[in-house]
């Protein structure tokens with residue numbers, strides 16, 4: 001099972017130009033800011049939008065080719081689409097909603113298929129209800145059943161949890177992961193929530209302004225974002241410009257410190273970054289990349305605290321750029337009591353370099 005997408009879509013004020021391939025297995029995550037073109041990519045794959053030019057091939061079946069003038073209609077593409085708001089038909093019962101796209105089957109086959117997916121998604125007893133008579137979570141399960149009932153070769157999930165409250169989201173996410181584990185096709189999961197994408201997908205595409213900024217294994221992309229845009233979208237707020245000082249020593253201009261690095265850094269690199277959760281404290285200033293600093297602000301979240309740190313520069317002044325340190329509330333309560341001087345460690349192993 002393989003999906004290959006190479007499309008260009010020109011809209012007023014927005015250009016989508018993207019190329020990627022995905023295989024069966026865990027869903028491919030499509031992560032990007034609002035308006036970066038995530039839904040547009042899915043809509044082009046599903047045949048709901050027509051690319052200006054390009055080619056989309058699903059398991060050697062050409063779905064779209066602008067040069068060969070191929071544009072398979074949406075209903076014949078074998079694409080299952082799970083929309084943000086589920087898009088269930090309000091005037092149809094649950095059973096009718098699931099049966100809706102099963103056009104070519106006999107009545108008996110259709111009702112068997114509906115029964116199969118009602119059971120799979122644990123919707124027994126709700127067959128004759130209307131969508132408005134279901135909870136958000138149940139509606140979501142109906143939408144998954146409807147998307148899977150056509151036995152799609154590719155399943156497109158467009159922010160499937162956006163309408164759910166946090167409690168329900170956890171349960172439904174677990175259910176979706178289980179459902180996807182037994183799904184044989186290719187799937188693409190769209191979200192602007194990096195945590196969700198990280199939990200659900202193994203491979204990710206980071207999309208920015210209609211272009212692929214990065215594509216690869218989630219571990220590599222989240223740990224070593226190749227560009228600032230990718231770093232921002234994967235949860236990093238600490239960056240600084242760097243300038244070489246000597247072999248293995250860089251000045252982090254914005255943070256106001258000199259960093260020692262043993263591993264060679266390519267000349268093209270101009271920025272260094274560190275994730276807020278990767279900052280550490282030391283008992284004293286000894287060791288590489290440990291700097292004296294001070295706490296200049298706090299932002300308390302539900303489970304973590306973001307501590308704003310300013311490093312003391314080598315000229316003795318405080319840097320005007322803050323580093324954000326994210327720490328559990330428990331740890332912060334302990335550290336805050338015990339610490340009089342702040343020694344902040346930017347460990348080489350936790351730094352990443354960007355072009």
Ligand SMILES: Nc1ncnc2c1ncn2[C@@H]1O[C@H](COP(=O)(O)OP(=O)(O)OP(=O)(O)O)[C@@H](O)[C@H]1O
Nearest residue numbers: 011012014032033034035036037038039040041192
């Ligand atoms: N039919 C259309 N005509 C013109 N522009 C459009 C159309 N549909 C979408 N756009 C524009 O294309 C861009 C990408 O939209 P898209 O819905 O794909 O973004 P997205 O990444 O899915 O955003 P979100 O996370 O907010 O859903 C946006 O700038 C949007 O305004």
